Amino acid sequence: MKGWKRSFGLGLAMLMLLAACGQAAPSAGTGTGATTAPAPAPASTQAPVAPASTQAPVAPAATTESAPATAAAAPATGGEKTKITLWADPPDVGQQNCYAETVVKPFNAKSTTTELEVVEQPNSWDATRTALAGGSGPDVVTTPGPSFAYELAKADQLLALDEFAQQYNWGQTFLPWALNLGKVDGKMYSIPSELETLVLYYNKTLFKEKGWEPPKTIDDMITLAAKIKAAGIIPFAHGNADWRPTNEWFVGEFLNHFAGPQRVYDALSGKAKWDDPDFVQAITMLNDLQQKGYFMGGLDRYYTAKGDERHTALGKGEAAMNIEGTWFVGDVDTFFGEKAGNKNEWDWVPMPSKDGTAIFDLGIGSTFSINKATKNPQAVAEFLNYAFSPDVQGTLFAKCGTAPAPVKLSPAALQGVDPRSVAMRDALNKASAANNYGYTTWTFWPPKSDTYIYEEVEKVWAKQEDPKTYLEGLQKLFDEELKTQSIPPLPPR
Helix, strand or coil: CCCCCCHHHHHHHHHHHCCCCCCCCCCCCCCCCCCCCCCCCCCCCCCCCCCCCCCCCCCCCCCCCCCCCCCCCCCCCHHHCCEEEEEEECCCHHHHHHHHHHHHHHHHHHHHCCEEEEEECCHHHHHHHHHHHHHCCCEEEEEECHHHHHHHHHHEEEEHHHHHHCCCHHHHCCCCCHCCCCCEEEEEEECCCCCCCEEEEHHHHHHHHHCCCCCEEEEHHHHHHHHHHHHHEEEEECCCCCCCCHHHHHHHHHHHHHHHHHHHHHHHHCCCCCCCHHHHHHHHHHHHHCEEEECCCCCCCCCCHHHHHHHHHHHCCCCEEEEEEEEHHHHHHCCHHHHHHHCEEEEEEECCEEECCCCCCECCCCCEECCCCCCHHHHHHHHHHCCCCCHHHHHHHHHCCCCCCCCCHHHHCCCCCHHHHHHHHHHHHHHHHHCCEECCCCCCCCCHHHHHHHHHHHHHCCCCCCCCHHHHHHHHHHHHHCCCCCCCCCCCC
């Protein structure tokens, strides 16, 4: 597809180096003019959708279908603003409240035509899918990644965004490869909200006290995990109690970092098989970590430990390491240092690989779309245009600690950002330029295969099937999706 033929490394370089290609953020309701409004904190893969607000809940959007208008959103009768809704989980910590304060309120204050109301919905992603299937749901639809948006588009539950993309000139705002991820059958149905990767976080203070060195290879990491457990400390602060797809973080990391990104690319391209020996060995190594109780102390704790609990363990030094995405930077200071009531420091290294090469798996953390059933598509597009403007996204990075969408940022975007977070973006950029990037499952796998990855791996951990059988099942399902051309676009290597 157009845009994917450009150098992927160059695309990331444009994001990181910022350069002079950044453009001013459009003001709400007009699509032009600069703004200094804060940035959105899109939902990442550890939480299904966008952050919650303190505003009172409102009723879901009506079920009447509407085609996109080309004019600006018009106020409701009587001079009142047009109200649109977005569903989100109740607020947890840091990042979610940051989104409400720095995006929702400024947008509502700036727009003369539209008011966004964020409705608190427990398990909002599941609630959204159910509502959309019934012809209702929020006006602004958020998903945990392109694979999920693909399914909704195929089910005819999302509105095509092509007219709005042209109206607001999104092709000049976003990096071309990123918008192509939202295309289904030639039309664009979703906007990518966060460029992310996964790294190995660790308790720097604990490591210094124990004389441990951060691992570079997978073998080093496994050896270190044994030492950590022998010291009475949890090796990895991992758990999936509040987000089952957490499982796929680890599956994807081991596939990419042991078998290698080229092998993963070949399999995604249909040139290799998921049940090849390298992939089987990767899943075997992951399974060994679970069987030895390295993840939160054992499977029982892995399935019951929620995010705050495992992150608190990491901050206190009760756990030593954590394989997680760049989204954690937005909350990490809640668990380390003065705010957390301890004197510990955190740091990070690239997720270890087979030979020690720094590899970063690339992904889009979540997506935003327009509900096909909304009565007010233009109002939703107005909000999206505001939320994804470069200045707003830059403020997201600086104030909320969340990675921006793949947009062309202004030169001031990195001011005030934690140097460790800046180092992550810089390393991500360098790895992409050197062709050392991998593929996150929620971005580049087709939807059914993606779901299979994080659901069926639990059977391996429960000793109900072996890694080879698990991967044979994945290959069978992947072949079906490959045949129907359901594979998301892949950047060339």
